[in-house]
Amino acid sequence: MEALNNIPIDFDTERILKMMRARSGAERFRKIVDELIEIAKPVARPKAIYGMCFIDSRDSDTVTIQGVKFTSHVMRINTEKIERVFPFIVTCGAELEKVSIPGDDALRVFCWDAVKTYAVYVASRYLSDYLKRRYALGEMSSMSPGSLSSWPIQQQKELFSIFGDVEKLIGVRLTEDFLMYPIKSVSGIYFSTDVKFESCQLCPRERCTGRRAPYDPELVKKYIPNG
Numbered sequence: 301m302e303a304l305n306n307i308p309i310d311f312d313t314e315r316i317l318k319m320m321r322a323r324s325g326a327e328r329f330r331k332i333v334d335e336l337i338e339i340a341k342p343v344a345r346p347k348a349i350y351g352m353c354f355i356d357s358r359d360s361d362t363v364t365i366q367g368v369k370f371t372s373h374v375m376r377i378n379t380e381k382i383e384r385v386f387p388f389i390v391t392c393g394a395e396l397e398k399v400s401i402p403g404d405d406a407l408r409v410f411c412w413d414a415v416k417t418y419a420v421y422v423a424s425r426y427l428s429d430y431l432k433r434r435y436a437l438g439e440m441s442s443m444s445p446g447s448l449s450s451w452p453i454q455q456q457k458e459l460f461s462i463f464g465d466v467e468k469l470i471g472v473r474l475t476e477d478f479l480m481y482p483i484k485s486v487s488g489i490y491f492s493t494d495v496k497f498e499s500c501q502l503c504p505r506e507r508c509t510g511r512r513a514p515y516d517p518e519l520v521k522k523y524i525p526n527g
């Protein structure tokens with residue numbers, strides 16, 4: 301297990317505007333984002349923690365990773381040809397989450413949310429590149445508890461148990477509802493794949509601004525029998 305507490309972050313206004321789906325010419329957005337970046341820069345400390353863990357055993361719907369049993373048919377299929385996975389948690393950092401931005405108009409709140417989303421995006425990219433370099437990995441995919449009914453959000457508890465005191469290590473805690481604080485945090489497992497997998501391929505939700513891949517009914521048949 302390794303905690304990465306010094307992830308560099310260089311705020312990119314254009315990227316943030318793109319994530320907000322704001323037209324790059326929207327000067328009003330740009331002005332607010334630039335102003336909020338100046339607030340975020342001195343405090344932002346995105347972080348990550350990961351483990352390199354071996355799979356102990358599997359049955360039809362479970363995978364036991366380093367003594368922790370996960371129930372997920374999709375995970376079972378995704379990991380059937382590999383022996384190790386990389387559980388992870390990445391976060392924008394509690395330092396950024398605690399900042400109260402001046403003013404309370406909805407547009408500023410929306411832009412601040414995007415700045416924090418950018419910070420967790422930077423942490424995710426950093427971790428993924430770091431793992432590829434350190435473990436000489438090729439194509440990698442990830443899945444997260446709660447992104448599919450096949451891996452319910454309650455299994456955050458099992459995932460966090462792999463790391464011990466996550467709050468002490470990188471400042472992320474689980475709420476009673478199995479959500480993470482800071483909210484702008486992402487957890488899951490990375491695994492090697494020949495073909496890129498995205499949970500979105502199995503998710504029929506029509507209006508989702510976070511969609512990363514089109515819904516694929518044929519893939520659903522493979523992963524979720526009778527689904």
Ligand code: SF4
Binds near residue numbers: 500504508509512
């Ligand atoms: S489409 Fe949206 S809700 Fe569905 S898995 Fe992807 S990001 Fe999550």
